[in-house]
Amino acid sequence: PPPPEVLHDRKQKQTYARLGLLGEGGFARCYEIVNPAGKHMAAKVISKASLKTQKARSKLVAEVRIHQGLNHPGVVRYHHAFEDDANVYIVLELCTNRTFVDLLKKRKRLNELEVRFWMWQLLAGVKYLHDNHIIHRDLKLGNLFLTEDLSMRIGDFGLAASIKHDGERKKTICGTPNYIAPEVLFDTQNGHSYEVDIWSLGVIMYTMLIGRPPFQTKIVKAIYKKIKENSYEFPPQITLSPEARGMITSLLHSKPECRPNIASLFRHPFFTNEPIPKTMPLAVLSRPITIHQREQLMGRSHASGGGVDAAAAAGGDADPTPPLSAAPPLSGSDRPGLPEMWIKHRAELAAPTHPPLAAVGKTASSPAASRGLEADLASAAKPVLLSRATTGSVAATGSTAAAAAAARRDGSSDKGSFDTGSSGSGHSQRQDAARRGFPPGPHDAVTDEAAAAALKGSVPAGGSAPSAASLASSAMDRIRNFVHGHTGAASTASAAAAAAAAAPTTAPSAISTAALVAPVTTINAVEAAGPDTPGNFITKWIDYSNKYGLGYQLRNGSTGVYFNDSTTITLAANNHNFEYLFYETQPSSQRAVLVRQSHTLTHFPPELQKKVTLLKHFQSYMYENLYRACDPADDASESSAATTRLDFLTKYLRTKQGVIFRLSNQVLQLNLFDHTKVVLGDGARCVTYVDKNRTLRTQPLIAFLEEGDPAVLERLAYARDVI
Incomplete structure (x- = not known):
């Protein structure tokens, strides 16, 4: 039977009016409630009839203990718990736009812009749980909730487990069939840990983009068989970017130790190649974002502070682990997409704010580099993140932040960003370039004609997109x-x-x-x-300029790094000879002259040790994780054999x-x-x-x-x- 229409919390002497049913699961039902002050909340109602065993009571106590200790904008807020003669009530934050199950019932599937917005928030929430030694173990669309402003919340900690010490493994078989990791089902001897949540992230991302879970069948045993065999496919009729495919594939790796960790996922090309909107319009609850809405979102989104070339993004079984093993996870200030209320929780994602190339002994010439992004984060106003037009600093503080806001208002900014690293006509030309459109990527649900119209501007009301012939x-x-x-x-x-x-x-x-x-x-x-x-041109590149610089590989097989201090290392295709390039001011003319120093990887000055190490990191990462933009050059034998006067960025x-x-x-x-x-x-x-x-x-x-x-x-x- 449903709970009474008026709920009484005898200990706190509080009453609640019980309103409509929000949803129900195998062990509980959830109702909307309101207190005398008019505050609406949600109440998870567990019948005491289902709590007759000690095991069931212990599980409920564990759920309450875990949930009441959590405080993060990516987690449904816990208020308190109470009981009456028939039920136990857990009072929670009300997420008025229900769950992602409800969203996909209406929408069927989501586009990559929307998935990028919500997956970023989901990763932040899961990272918070893992940092606090909590495994959720039941991440699924039905446990992901949407607030009034369409922020995501993780809820339902009924199957969550707390890790008491490093290396502890859980052996309980639990979860929802479509989302269970293979080690939970088939490796009970060794048990499972945080990696089961990573697997569930892959199932969630796939389901959002495709419209159904990857291992979905009508028979549970068949689902488990497909999970064991890791048997799933990407429907050919649905276009996905290589970045999306690559991220899903890495998350759904059969071996838990081969799945990426949360920190590395923040740097995956799926997030770094495209900007992440700060908000989502309520219209997405019923229909995809239109081209006009997309342009509006991009206009007020944070810039994609740096990343990997979209065409060279990791795919297949690529491991999105960052190229520098000592690199800290990106902070909320380094990446877009965090709602403003998340800013106070930036410590969970924060990275040290030392200047670029501090480890190398150099700093960027821009004074803003030493200030980091703390000034933006400290303000209650909308944070301003800057895109990199060059290898200068990306920090926006003081008056530059105000200028960035003004640039967004007049529509002249680059993806909602403002470039502090330019002056004179160069800046105006970049603003002009930012105002010119280009057809959306292949994952956008628009026709070729509409995409072409987006390049030229909006299609006149009542008109049609120009023909391909006229565009040509x-x-x-x-x-x-x-x-x-x-x-x-x-x-x-x-x-x-x-x-x-x-x-x-x-x-x-x-x-x-x-x-x-x-x-x-x-x-x-x-x-x-x-x-x-x-x-010779660039076939692979990765932008890690928020800390070190931009790494690249040329078609002839040579590799280079353009460091934040304007120096460059270029390694010849023979992987032995390299050149170190820097500018030196001539005393007589006060002109900067390019200086080339030739070295080998076995003989070079000690002061270059750290930069050579970084070069090797970049080279290894690009070789193992990134696709070439095209086949290797078969017409550049002379260039490939060169060991001096190497081409460079x-x-x-x-x-x-x-x-x-x-x-x-x-x-x-x-x-x-x-x-x-x-x-x-x-x-x-x-x-x-x-x-x-x-x-x-x-x-x-x-x-x-x-x-x-x-x-x-x-x-x-x-x-x-x-x-």
Whole structure:
């Protein structure tokens, strides 16, 4: 029978009016209640008839003890417990938007933007539990609740266990069939620990994106058989990014010791390649986010402070463990997506706030680097996180935070961020680039026409998206105008590039827009045929510039790290010779001159030891975890054999839809977040296009123009606009 309409807490002399049923499980039912002050809460009601055994009573006591000791925005808030003659009542925070089971009943499945928003919060909540030696053991959609503002809460600690000492293993078989980890079912001799929650995270993420659990069948024994065999697949009709597939695959590893830990998941490309919204509109409860809502969310989201190239993201059985074993977990200030009320709990995710490269003995030239992000976190206003346009500091404090807020209001910011590492026209050009759209990635539920319309702007009311032919024609006009150009403009750009080359570049935040433009604007005619080889360009990269720098691998097999102090190490393809590059000011002219020092991995100055160690970390991580953007070069034998005068990254710049790299060999490369790449070589006469399947095509620009492929032309036009 249902509990009485009025509940009496005799000890606290409190009464509650019992309202409607919220849900029920195997051992309890949950009702909405309200106290005389009008505060609405939830009451978990356990019948005393189900508590006749000592084991059942002990389990309830353990649940209350665990839950009442938890205090985190990712966990349903515990208020208190009381009893009457018939029931025990656990009074909890009311999550008015119910559970993710209810959400998926309406929505069927979620898109990656939404999953990224909620999985980030779920990871933070699970990390808090594990840090406090709690295994939940029943993480599932039905135990994940949504508050009024659509924040996620973890609830129901009926099967939770407390780990009393390191190495302790639990041997109770418990959980929900679709979500149980294989070691719980089939390795009771060795037992289980925190890894069972990691497995459940994989099931949850898969279910959110696909719309059903990965091992779902109608017969429980068949579910267990599929779990034992790790037999699941990604439906071909549902498009998922490599990052999403890679993260799910790593979470659902059969061997618990091979699953990633929580701290490393915060740095997984699924989170770092794309921004995470700060909020979600209530409309997502019934329908997917529209293109317009997505743009609004991206406009006010925190920037993706750094990460791995989307096209080079870990996949398959890749282990998303960070490249630096000593690296601390990212703090809430380092990553987006945390609701403001979570800021007071930043200590659970906090990392030391020492300057970049402190371990190497250098600091970034920007004074903001030493301040960290504490100023933002300390304020009750909306936190401001800055994206990296260069390798300068990402900290926003004082007036820069106010400027960032102003940039968001006028829509000129880069994914809702403000770039402190720029000045003059370079900054305005980055803002202009951020305002230009680009088709959403393959995981977005939009048509090709709608995506093309998003590139051009919104589709007029009552109108239709422009045709592919008209888009191609427009793109061709823009590219031809860009390539032919004006003689005066080209010479001006060349002069600007020469001036930029002569200027000191010791400050990593001082990026030269003219230097980026010059190699492209000096093309004399579209008819000028270029070579049919793409030259050397970046095939893998990982941005760890919130602490050390940006690591990359070139197509010829060489590896480099662009450190936060503007120095660079480039390791030759033979994995033995390397060059250390830095700028040195000449006393006579006060000009900064590039200095190259040649060393080997067996003989180098002691002061380079830590940077060489970091180089090896980056190289190992990229080799083991990241896909190449394309096949290795078979046309760069001379470049691969080089041990001196190695190609290296000179500058990089984040835009709203991708990252621009400038290499010392005059190659300009645009990596877009939709997994495509445009590489401009030989003064842009030669163009290399890498599609979403990592298929590479290199030919003269004129050939691409004559083919008229809208996909290629739009990306070339976007490259032109950004540059």
